[in-house]
Amino acid sequence: MVQNKSFSGRLGKFAIYTFVLISGLVCLLPLCNIVAISFSSSEAVAANAVGLVPINFTTDAYSMIVEDKQFWRSFGISVQRVILSLIVNMIIIVLMAYPLSKSKRQFKGRNIYMNLIIFAMLFNGGMIPTYLVVKNLGLLNTIWSLVLPGAVQVFSIILIMNFFIGVPKSLEEAALMDGANPFQVLMKVYIPISLPALATVALFSIVGNWNDFFSGLIYMTKVSNYPLMTYIQSLSINIQELLKAGANASVLENVAAVSNRNLNAAKIVISTIPLLLIYPMLQKYFITGIVVGSVKE
Amino acid sequence: MECKLLVKRLSMLSMTALLTLSLAACVEKSDSSKPVSENGEKVLTMGRVTSANPKLPQGDSYEDNAYTRIVNEKLNVKIVDQFEAEGDDYSRQVALAIASGELPDMMRVDSKDELKEMVENDLIEDLTTYFDKNASDYIKEIYESYDGRSLADATFDGQLMAIPASIGDEAPNMIWIRKDWLDKLGIELDTDGNKAITLDELEKTAKAFLENDPGESGNPVGIPFGSWLNAGDYGGSVFAMTAIAEAFDAHPRFWLEDNNGDIIYGSTSTNTKQALGVMADWFEKGIIDPQFGTRTWDDIIALLTNGQTGISTGPWHIADWVLFPVRTMNKDAEFVAYALEDENGKVNVTHNNPTGQFIVVKKGYEHPELAIEILNLFYDKIPNSKDLKTEYPEIEKYGKLGVDGSTRPFSIEVYNSDKLLEEFSYIKQAIDGEIAIDDIPSAGVKIDAQSVKDYLDNPESAETSTWSKYHSRMHGLGMMKKLSEEDKFVWTTPAYFGTTKAMGKKGANLAKLEEEGFIKIVTGTEPLSYFDTFVKNWESQGGDEIIAEIKAELAGN
Numbered sequence: 001m002v003q004n005k006s007f008s009g010r011l012g013k014f015a016i017y018t019f020v021l022i023s024g025l026v027c028l029l030p031l032c033n034i035v036a037i038s039f040s041s042s043e044a045v046a047a048n049a050v051g052l053v054p055i056n057f058t059t060d061a062y063s064m065i066v067e068d069k070q071f072w073r074s075f076g077i078s079v080q081r082v083i084l085s086l087i088v089n090m091i092i093i094v095l096m097a098y099p100l101s102k103s104k105r106q107f108k109g110r111n112i113y114m115n116l117i118i119f120a121m122l123f124n125g126g127m128i129p130t131y132l133v134v135k136n137l138g139l140l141n142t143i144w145s146l147v148l149p150g151a152v153q154v155f156s157i158i159l160i161m162n163f164f165i166g167v168p169k170s171l172e173e174a175a176l177m178d179g180a181n182p183f184q185v186l187m188k189v190y191i192p193i194s195l196p197a198l199a200t201v202a203l204f205s206i207v208g209n210w211n212d213f214f215s216g217l218i219y220m221t222k223v224s225n226y227p228l229m230t231y232i233q234s235l236s237i238n239i240q241e242l243l244k245a246g247a248n249a250s251v252l253e254n255v256a257a258v259s260n261r262n263l264n265a266a267k268i269v270i271s272t273i274p275l276l277l278i279y280p281m282l283q284k285y286f287i288t289g290i291v292v293g294s295v296k297e
Numbered sequence: 298m299e300c301k302l303l304v305k306r307l308s309m310l311s312m313t314a315l316l317t318l319s320l321a322a323c324v325e326k327s328d329s330s331k332p333v334s335e336n337g338e339k340v341l342t343m344g345r346v347t348s349a350n351p352k353l354p355q356g357d358s359y360e361d362n363a364y365t366r367i368v369n370e371k372l373n374v375k376i377v378d379q380f381e382a383e384g385d386d387y388s389r390q391v392a393l394a395i396a397s398g399e400l401p402d403m404m405r406v407d408s409k410d411e412l413k414e415m416v417e418n419d420l421i422e423d424l425t426t427y428f429d430k431n432a433s434d435y436i437k438e439i440y441e442s443y444d445g446r447s448l449a450d451a452t453f454d455g456q457l458m459a460i461p462a463s464i465g466d467e468a469p470n471m472i473w474i475r476k477d478w479l480d481k482l483g484i485e486l487d488t489d490g491n492k493a494i495t496l497d498e499l500e501k502t503a504k505a506f507l508e509n510d511p512g513e514s515g516n517p518v519g520i521p522f523g524s525w526l527n528a529g530d531y532g533g534s535v536f537a538m539t540a541i542a543e544a545f546d547a548h549p550r551f552w553l554e555d556n557n558g559d560i561i562y563g564s565t566s567t568n569t570k571q572a573l574g575v576m577a578d579w580f581e582k583g584i585i586d587p588q589f590g591t592r593t594w595d596d597i598i599a600l601l602t603n604g605q606t607g608i609s610t611g612p613w614h615i616a617d618w619v620l621f622p623v624r625t626m627n628k629d630a631e632f633v634a635y636a637l638e639d640e641n642g643k644v645n646v647t648h649n650n651p652t653g654q655f656i657v658v659k660k661g662y663e664h665p666e667l668a669i670e671i672l673n674l675f676y677d678k679i680p681n682s683k684d685l686k687t688e689y690p691e692i693e694k695y696g697k698l699g700v701d702g703s704t705r706p707f708s709i710e711v712y713n714s715d716k717l718l719e720e721f722s723y724i725k726q727a728i729d730g731e732i733a734i735d736d737i738p739s740a741g742v743k744i745d746a747q748s749v750k751d752y753l754d755n756p757e758s759a760e761t762s763t764w765s766k767y768h769s770r771m772h773g774l775g776m777m778k779k780l781s782e783e784d785k786f787v788w789t790t791p792a793y794f795g796t797t798k799a800m801g802k803k804g805a806n807l808a809k810l811e812e813e814g815f816i817k818i819v820t821g822t823e824p825l826s827y828f829d830t831f832v833k834n835w836e837s838q839g840g841d842e843i844i845a846e847i848k849a850e851l852a853g854n
Binding site for chain 2: 042043046047048049128131132135217218221222223224234235252253261
């Protein structure tokens with residue numbers, strides 16, 4: 001009986017591990033494939049011959065990217081956008097989440113603000129009205145058109161607000177007792193204690209801004225102003241769709257020259273590097289909350 | 298404590314510095330509101346269609362390149378781009394410009410429906426008088442070569458509301474066959490040398506390729522077709538069954554007028570049914586790729602590149618952009634192009650939509666005549682320049698660099714209807730030594746002729762780019778020329794090219810119905826008699842409504 005149980009337990013564990021392994025591979029293999037394509041010759045790629053190992057190893061694609069001025073220009077714009085958005089987002093998130101985490105007794109009208117925010121999250125203005133606002137503010141073709149429309153991240157605010165609510169009241173009371181003002185309480189108590197949560201929303205902001213290509217398409221009217229993801233998106237053209245729309249010979253010839261799959265793969269690889277570098281940097285903040293052990297019950 | 302304060306101050310300082318820095322670093326912005334710039338030049342704001350790979354030389358941009366500089370020099374006009382984008386992104390920018398009520402002075406419109414909407418909303422300028430007065434005789438001649446079809450497309454209530462692009466005919470859909478394989482297996486096609494083969498000959502060739510595997514791939518497959526099967530025009534007919542339909546005088550995806558003057562949809566005709574019958578028969582025999590329907594674009598290219606198949610259908614220019622990896626992988630690869638003839642030895646083709654793209658001028662723009670002036674400059678004066686090198690040295694340089702045509706202010710083509718045949722004649726004469734390459738008037742054709750010559754001088758070691766030009770010009774265009782000289786073409790002029798209201802609403806659904814129905818018939822999931830069911834469904838799900846609309850519209854004109 002005992003043996004039997006441990007056998008079924010082992011089987012269960014085996015099943016779990018296999019499942020995890022398979023899901024891991026499903027995520028990893030396409031990435032490996034892209035890396036392999038980026039290092040293969042374009043003929044091998046055209047012949048669909050590349051799997052997980054590069055064929056006819058070459059770094060041609062990468063040397064071509066080094067010479068692609070627009071790629072680096074867009075790269076710079078994206079970096080600038082991520083940094084600015086991160087600063088703006090974090091300031092707004094913290095400054096909004098803190099008061100909203102207080103009870104209705106302490107902050108009259110809290111619910112009104114809360115409802116307004118949630119309403120705005122659920123029902124936004126839509127693409128064209130938002131475009132008109134951005135345009136009339138004179139933000140078209142500026143970096144701010146990529147930063148300001150996404151300045152208030154409602155989801156992150158609610159997340160941090162809930163985290164703040166969960167912080168033991170006694171910590172705040174102790175600080176107030178020692179003569180701290182509300183701002184000091186926020187800076188000295190709430191923020192240090194909430195680093196894991198803040199790191200999470202910071203990551204949301206970075207990843208979201210880095211990967212977003214659509215706002216670049218709308219608010220930037222010139223290719224030279226495109227952020228990186230918009231630029232990469234503009235290079236991956238679906239020939240089939242183009243044919244249905246009826247394109248002429250010179251357009252198609254041009255498209256074929258650009259839709260160089262190994263070159264595009266190399267661009268994707270390079271574009272993921274910054275995010276790969278940022279994850280380990282934020283990793284240390286994800287270590288379990290410091291709240292544990294701060295209060296003696 | 299002191300130290301902590303310092304750190305705080307420093308971080309504060311760097312934060313503000315960063316913010317101001319980024320404020321200053323706002324990406325460049327152009328001022329497009331002024332009608333006249335400082336030095337008295339007229340300012341022209343434009344919406345520009347770009348290309349991902351314009352091949353512009355260092356320092357040049359869409360706004361500032363040899364073409365825009367020529368406009369500035371000759372017409373004293375400074376072009377300022379209100380927006381630049383390509384494909385769907387361009388359409389989105391146009392939509393946004395319309396929504397915000399700030400159209401650029403001139404821009405390209407990519408469909409007749411969009412144009413119609415702009416006319417109805419009174420957004421664009423009437424160009425009739427300017428065209429009549431300012432257009433050069435050569436430009437007028439080009440448009441006349443279409444028997445008025447081209448200008449009529451941009452004319453509303455007798456007024457010319459836009460400058461239509463005019464693309465010449467690109468028929469027929471060609472069968473491209475590996476010539477090196479034919480030689481290897483000793484197959485003789487087209488013994489009468491008229492560049493057209495029959496369905497039987499094609500079937501036999503495909504069978505021979507399947508049985509003998511001349512590509513030594515170990516896994517030969519039949520003729521590959523794209524799951525879309527048909528295209529609305531010849532330029533897009535890559536991996537389409539258009540050629541096989543032509544052999545039955547069927548014209549799927551075109552709106553035609555039958556003998557009784559009724560409007561019919563080509564895909565629902567009995568001729569198309571016959572063509573599908575052949576396709577289904579071939580699929581069963583393995584003449585058609587057994588995985589037809591599931592292959593993507595890249596998969597089919599891989600089949601050709603790997604030497605698994607040596608037959609492909611497509612327009613004259615596919616050697617330039619679809620077939621070239623075949624040659625990069627295999628130096629000996631060579632193709633030959635044939636048309637498919639019907640029982641009477643004729644090749645049934647349709648005229649292309651002559652226009653499709655338009656240049657419009659914003660209502661109220663002060664200098665509408667500039668649109669015609671630019672048209673004259675780029676589609677008459679420059680291409681017809683006797684001495685491009687001295688008259689327009691920069692543009693001559695662009696031609697050599699292969700700079701994309703989209704960098705011209707108007708990203709449209711204005712050709713006369715048999716421009717391609719004309720081009721071929723020049724190249725042929727140059728290759729035969731009847732004229733010198735330098736005597737060819739058009740810079741682009743000059744370069745093509747040089748490429749073809751380079752390839753013929755040394756086929757084995759020639760660059761793949763010259764291989765491409767040789768195939769598309771000498772085989773592709775050469776075949777078109779041969780067929781038209783021998784009067785093998787039977788032309789059909791489609792009755793209608795636009796989009797009606799019901800088409801806008803139900804078109805996507807009907808197209809899906811058609812695509813799925815055809816795939817089912819070809820793969821044998823449904824018998825050929827299912828075609829009649831498809832036609833019935835098509836008619837009831839909106840087809841009849843569309844036909845009624847087209848009739849009403851044609852009667853109204």
